[in-house]
Amino acid sequence: MGLISFLIIGLIAGYAARALVPGKDPMGLIGTLALGVVGSFVGGFLGALVTDNEILDFNAAGLFGSILGAIVALLVYRRVSK
Numbered sequence: 001m002g003l004i005s006f007l008i009i010g011l012i013a014g015y016a017a018r019a020l021v022p023g024k025d026p027m028g029l030i031g032t033l034a035l036g037v038v039g040s041f042v043g044g045f046l047g048a049l050v051t052d053n054e055i056l057d058f059n060a061a062g063l064f065g066s067i068l069g070a071i072v073a074l075l076v077y078r079r080v081s082k
Contacts, residue, residue: 009063010036013043017070025074035077039070046072 011029014036018025027035043065 006040007033007037009066010034010040012036013039013063013066013070016067017074020067021071021074023078025078035073036066036070038073039068040066041069042073043067043069045069 011033014032014034017035017039018027018032025031043062046069047065
């Protein structure tokens with residue numbers, strides 16, 4: 001059940017990031033899901049940098065961190081793909 005909920009959170013985060021960042025993003029359901037999952041890991045990593053965690057590892061963030069991470073990942077993707 002943990003994997004399914006992780007994928008659902010990733011899908012929600014990817015969709016929210018695409019809705020919050022203006023511009024055209026031609027990606028389907030799988031691309032949005034991948035964006036959200038990557039965003040979750042980016043959000044977890046950024047959260048570990050901000051907090052006093054001594055070990056900086058990739059971990060899953062909450063929904064808010066996942067959305068912020070997905071926004072960062074989307075902006076990086078746009079910059080690299082141009």
